[in-house]
């Protein structure tokens with residue numbers, strides 16, 4: 035019950051479903067059509083060609099000569115594997131899903147898959163193909179991730195598969211499983227996350243890896259307690275961030291902060307000199323941390339995505355080598371920022387779903403060069419041994435405008451803005467740049483690399499003398515073989531690239547005068563290109579990234595500007611402020627894109643626009659909620675034990691705290707970060723934080739209650755072990771009746787004791803706990819991870835459930851049902867008051883919907 039599980043509104047789910055990438059649902063026009071056609075072709079290859087009304091089968095475009103040429107030349111697979119590689123890329127991707135280990139039902143679900151679906155498919159199977167249809171992924175721990183390899187046609191043919199399909203749909207919607215591409219599950223596994231870790235997911239949306247990270251944070255947490263760690267999930271794209279928020283809401287965690295920064299500029303939240311005094315910022319005690327650093331960083335960067343060709347066949351048409359070249363610079367900047375935010379001793383995983391060495395090994399090589407031995411590439415060959423992977427490349431070429439370039443020396447003068455030295459295996463600039471500022475740093479850097487000592491953990495060799503024949507393809511001397519490449523035909527997946535980095539010591543400082551400030555930048559494209567190698571800048575106690583126009587091809591990448599002078603920037607922001615923009619409470623957690631700036635409001639007129647009077651434009655402030663009279667009322671009404679920490683853990687998104695609709699709960703770790711953020715002048719642009727715990731009841735009946743705040747479904751798992759009042763313990767029959775009929779009059783409950791318990795409660799929100807195995811002693815009843823509880827409303831004469839229909843359905847299916855007669859299916863046993871009560875439920879449902 036650590037992370038809990040959300041029973042949020044249908045409205046949210048619909049939103050989530052609509053926006054989310056659904057790898058299983060493809061347009062009839064593309065992969066499904068292809069799949070169906072392939073089936074037809076296999077069944078009767080002549081059929082279509084003889085039928086004039088059914089035109090001959092025409093494959094989707096799964097060809098791209100420049101793709102073939104590029105990857106053959108790069109040697110991503112051996113020549114003898116090429117056909118298998120291409121054939122695999124041209125077949126639809128099997129689906130995969132993960133059981134959410136924080137779900138109270140994860141054991142049930144796993145056993146249902148192992149003992150029911152796998153076995154029944156085996157029993158029904160004639161050719162053995164159904165057995166392959168579902169199986170656990172051998173490399174994922176504890177049989178929690180599964181592969182399913184069936185076509186829609188097979189699904190329709192086979193009853194067990196059809197049942198399986200419905201099972202997947204429901205459990206996915208509820209949040210008990212997450213559909214996720216198999217290879218996309220790999221990077222978090224190599225991050226080695228513990229519950230006490232501070233984890234940063236730099237490019238997190240739509241959030242499937244964030245979800246995995248949260249599960250890791252919550253593993254081993256006992257009911258009602260919270261881990262010491264947290265996840266900060268960041269993505270620059272506001273729309274995609276909203277998907278992430280909805281995705282992670284299924285987790286109901288108090289240990290998550292969602293932010294919307296350009297990852298390359300993610301703030302480190304240093305104390306702001308102007309706010310030294312904690313009480314000035316409304317903080318009771320100063321946080322222990324003085325800077326936001328992380329134990330783990332996931333750097334799953336934006337990439338060309340050709341590793342996803344099997345699920346996104348449209349990439350065949352669009353693919354060209356410039357896609358990777360254009361992202362290379364941004365990828366370096368994001369990775370470097372991740373490393374600067376990583377604690378010494380911490381681990382960072384860099385990953386892409388691209389096969390292109392320019393986005394992969396070239397980026398890793400460049401960050402190793404820039405870090406000068408302070409970061410090492412970890413050999414993880416002993417981890418997850420069942421995962422088939424290949425070593426990273428050490429040799430590759432750069433393709434630009436139809437030319438193959440073996441080294442930077444081959445780059446035509448007019449292309450030096452687009453093709454930068456870091457794209458090549460040695461990262462060398464040679465003598466070309468000896469006459470500018472940057473050359474000094476680069477040469478210095480090379481010298482330092484060659485002088486590196488073995489204590490750094492990397493064998494730092496002198497790349498500048500590694501190849502004497504410059505017309506040959508360069509070869510890196512860095513240990514890039516420790517990078518991992520997952521090829522699609524190795525284990526029938528998509529392609530992925532993963533590198534695990536360990537920060538050994540603080541990153542080196544490269545004192546560098548900004549070319550932008552000297553006005554040289556626009557005068558020479560060469561200078562721009564070469565400057566790309568020089569963006570690490572030291573502050574007194576932290577390292578940040580300064581200007582780094584990387585290549586011409588990067589023109590679409592938002593301009594990057596130094597944040598080294600925070601005070602100046604604040605001043606600029608105040609000047610730019612639009613005080614007319616109201617801060618509206620948007621407690622569903624969604625963030626609204628600022629006008630005309632989809633990809634992040636912080637770049638305005640070429641400047642990073644920070645805040646206006648301590649607030650981010652378009653983002654609601656995060657306010658610590660300290661209305662003692664309300665909090666005391668809540669505590670008194672629900673009998674919340676003093677042991678449950680409230681002080682400093684409640685936040686709202688409304689600066690007018692007298693009109694708060696929703697109160698969120700944050701873990702200790704999140705509280706610390708929020709306090710630090712306040713002291714640092716609100717550098718974090720927070721889209722969503724914590725778990726929704728209390729919601730104000732606005733209906734007439736709601737305001738009649740002694741406590742106008744009800745406990746939300748998301749907050750219930752966390753609060754439940756600490757609540758001593760307004761609890762009802764229901765037998766299986768009464769619990770089931772309530773789930774079925776949603777509202778029942780006191781007189782209609784089967785259990786007399788329950789009836790009197792219910793009528794003795796105060797009017798208002800209450801909690802219904804299912805008593806297991808006919809236990810009947812509320813005094814001794816212990817809530818544990820397997821406890822089933824829902825929020826209800828104690829009305830004047832009845833109890834009504836306050837969960838959504840789909841959650842009721844799920845609970846009904848999962849309830850331990852050992853009844854002599856199945857009351858569930860018997861309409862005759864419907865309590866007499868149900869007809870009338872249904873009307874009430876509609877009202878409640880509408881209220882829940884509106885509130886969410």
Ligand SMILES: C[S@@+](CC[C@H](N)C(=O)[O-])C[C@H]1O[C@@H](n2cnc3c(N)ncnc32)[C@H](O)[C@@H]1O
Nearest residue numbers: 237238239240241242243270271296297334336
């Ligand atoms: C490969 S996807 C991330 C997938 C995600 N990690 C997951 O597992 O669901 C890359 C993400 O990077 C985001 N992105 C692009 N440029 C960015 C930037 N400069 N800073 C932060 N995020 C960025 C995109 O919006 C996109 O959501």
